Amino acid sequence: MIAAISLYGNFLMLNSSLSPSSTELVISILDLVLKEGKPLDRAYSQHFSGLQLEPSEQGRITLVTGAILRRLNLYCFLSDVKPEEMARMGSRLLNVWHLFHQLPLPKMKYALQVDEQELATRIETAKQKPVLWDGCPDWLDEMGQAQMGDRWPAERAALNKPAKRFLRVNTLKCTRDELAKKLRNERVQTVEVEGVETALEVVSDSALFRTECFKKGWFEQQDAGSQLIAKALDAKPGMRVVDACAGAGGKTLSISAQMEGKGRLLAMDVEQWKLDNLKQRARRAAAHNVETRIIASSKTIKRLKLSADRVLLDVPCSGLGVLKRNPDAKWRDTPERLPVLVELQKHILQSYSRMVKVGGILIYATCSIMPEENRHQVDAFLAENKHFRFIEDENISPAETGFDGFYYAKLERIAEA
Structure with a gap:
């Protein structure tokens, strides 16, 4: 009997092969992500729209797709299939994935067969290559080693694990x-x-x-690590608080609860559709003190100079701490994107920090584990801005916590300038 394997920690077991139709969906989703560069969540939306799938079957499809993407280079090596060949060769990769996890082969109508002896040999070869075994692209491994040194192998291994709920x-x-x-x-x-x-x-x-x-x-x-960032802001009822890179508002809603719905909580972003989604979520959550505002220009920030008791800057970043949850990013991103993000982070930190009043607290946060985006940014900011003082920071490690990876630094404004 082929043993079942737990792929999602201790809450979801896959103990049978995918159905033929589900297998075809997985291959189509992978092809859309890998060949056309479509973000995984949008690929899911495109393929699931209009289908009458049971939640359990949709869960199995997303489970297998995510598991493959977390270690894509490993499964491509084991199956001898290139990512861009997914539409034509994906059936062999899916067969390899099932065999690797000791599951029965799916009953696909047209499936490329697998030489199980050759697969066993390739598995032994892959075990001798930790970077490949962990499903890490070479560019990311080089970056991790350069920035994190001895800490990187544990984080690299943790990032190929399924995300907990x-x-x-x-x-x-x-x-x-x-x-x-x-x-x-x-x-x-x-x-x-x-x-x-x-x-x-x-x-x-x-x-x-x-x-x-x-x-x-x-x-x-919301990931437990993300909740720790909102907690660090220590917002109190009656305060004036700004979440300046609010996005869809997960942390905004957490801050509103901290404030017991009392005071003014301004959620800002450069994209209106995210703020529209946040309004809906805030209504359901009874977060009545949330006010949204689009950042139309630098004037939007200047008007709020020295006005906020608390400011959260959850800045755009590489997302290299949340690869368990967004595994497709490893295969779409390149190292050339990081310097652009670092400059954007520097600009946001310098500009948006003006909103913090004297005695107020600024939280700078990312969902990255790379020091270049984290402590290095904070140190550079403090060197140029003596009117802020460092209080504390924390690296939320996937390897140590089982959470996604985050960073935050807590700063206090001690003078106007």
């Missing part, structure tokens, strides 16, 4: 215990996350967004 309890509506109990009644099993008092880890295979808890706004899906 974490929830943030919405304390505007319930407590963590109340949420866990209500979810349990809806057949969603959770455990508390040590050191993150607002977090629950989901340990069952459940359709979270169909629960009454979600519809009532009792929780948001």
Whole structure:
């Protein structure tokens, strides 16, 4: 009997092969990502739109697709298939993936066969190449070694693991215990996350967004590491707070809960559609103190000079701390993108920090684990801005925590300039 393998920690087991139709969908999604450069979430949306898939089957498709992308170069080596050949040769790669994980071969109508003896030989060869075994592209390994040294191999290995599912309890509506109990009644099993008092880890295979808890706004899906960044801001009821790179607003909603919905919380971004999504999420969460504002020009920032008790700058970054969750980025990005991002981060930190009033707190944050985007940026900023002082920083390590990878630095403005 072929053994089942756990691919998603302890909450989702794949104990049978994919159906022929699901296999075709996986190949099509991979081809869209690898050949056309489509972001994975958009590829899912494009392929799932209009299909009447059961949540469990959609979950199996995303599970296998994500697992392949996390170690794509390994599976390409084992199957002797190039990424750009996915449409034509993907059936062989899918067969290799199933054999590698000791699962029955899917019953595809037209499938390229696999020489199992040759596969066994290739597996032994791959085991001798840690970078390949960890599913890491060469450019990323070179960058990781250069910036992180001895810490990099553990982080590299951690980033090829499946992402866990974490929830943030919405304390505007319930407590963590109340949420866990209500979810349990809806057949969603959770455990508390040590050191993150607002977090629950989901340990069952459940359709979270169909629960009454979600519809009532009792929780948001948010990585536990991300929750630690919002916690570091230490926003209080009645304060004037700015989330200046709010995006879709996960941290904004967390900050609103910290503030107990009291005070002014300004969520800003350069893209209106993200702020529109945030408005909808805020309504469901009863985060009534959230106000959105598009950053139309530098004047938007200048008008808020020295006005905020707290400012969060969750700046655009490489996303190299969240590759478990966004594995396609490893195969779309290049090292040439990092210097451009570093310059953008420097500009945002220098410009947007003007909003912090004397005695106020600034949090600079990324979802990267690379020092060039993190402490190096903060040190360079402090060297040029003596009116800020360093309080603390934290590297949230995927290898040490099991969370996604993040960084934050906490600074205080001590003078106007």
